Amino acid sequence: GAGVSQTPSNKVTEKGKYVELRCDPISGHTALYWYRQSLGQGPEFLIYFQGTGAADDSGLPNDRFFAVRPEGSVSTLKIQRTERGDSAVYLCASSPGVGNAYEQYFGPGTRLTVT
Amino acid sequence: KQEVTQIPAALSVPEGENLVLNCSFTDSAIYNLQWFRQDPGKGLTSLLLIQSSQREQTSGRLNASLDKSSGRSTLYIAASQPGDSATYLCAVLDNYGQNFVFGPGTRLSVLP
Numbered sequence: 001g002a003g004v005s006q007t008p009s010n011k012v013t014e015k016g017k018y019v020e021l022r023c024d025p026i027s028g029h030t031a032l033y034w035y036r037q038s039l040g041q042g043p044e045f046l047i048y049f050q051g052t053g054a055a056d057d058s059g060l061p062n063d064r065f066f067a068v069r070p071e072g073s074v075s076t077l078k079i080q081r082t083e084r085g086d087s088a089v090y091l092c093a094s095s096p097g098v099g100n101a102y103e104q105y106f107g108p109g110t111r112l113t114v115t
Numbered sequence: 116k117q118e119v120t121q122i123p124a125a126l127s128v129p130e131g132e133n134l135v136l137n138c139s140f141t142d143s144a145i146y147n148l149q150w151f152r153q154d155p156g157k158g159l160t161s162l163l164l165i166q167s168s169q170r171e172q173t174s175g176r177l178n179a180s181l182d183k184s185s186g187r188s189t190l191y192i193a194a195s196q197p198g199d200s201a202t203y204l205c206a207v208l209d210n211y212g213q214n215f216v217f218g219p220g221t222r223l224s225v226l227p
Contacts, residue, residue: 004158033214035215035217041219041220042119042204042206042217042218042219042220043204043217044217045214045215045216056214059214091158091159093159101166103149103161103164104149104161104215106151106158106159106160107158108158109157109158
């Protein structure tokens with residue numbers, strides 16, 4: 001079946017602009033995660049959804065970052081007033097459930113460049 | 116706060132060698148540990164998941180072990196091939212949240 005998809009694959013924006021990044025999880029997966037990966041580093045957790053609600057948003061760096069999952073499937077990560085330091089690859093993952101037996105399945109990521 | 120480290124940061128070996136990648140974590144209260152592979156410019160591919168009650172998992176030429184008490188996991192790759200060249204990341208799912216904490220990865224190059 002189809003895996004996790006993310007759009008766009010690349011996004012270049014000017015400092016101060018607003019961007020939206022989209023994630024389509026694997027059908028039926030209830031848990032959805034957003035991560036940010038800087039060059040040469042492992043992914044860093046941003047936010048996790050169980051269904052429609054954000055179960056843990058402790059990784060969001062500041063209030064310019066916001067994410068939604070209104071129908072419990074597709075999720076959008078929104079970044080306001082982008083800064084050059086926001087440049088990174090944003091990864092989305094989904095999982096069939098929550099618990100120690102469930103793997104996370106990752107999308108290819110969106111590479112965000114803020115100029 | 117959980118911290119995950121990986122040694123070595125980079126490794127270059129000739130084709131056919133067996134090799135071991137190391138992962139350490141500071142808080143042993145984990146739900147599971149997952150090893151991933153990441154090719155340049157790509158997302159992460161899951162290799163093996165070890166639940167907290169398990170000691171090891173095997174898939175083909177890969178074997179991962181987990182020692183929770185010492186905060187360590189190893190990924191053993193047998194008979195390495197050039198196609199194994201990638202960055203290998205370990206991540207732990209800790210008991211305090213539902214997110215993974217990742218290590219920085221080991222960049223592996225297998226030379227033909």
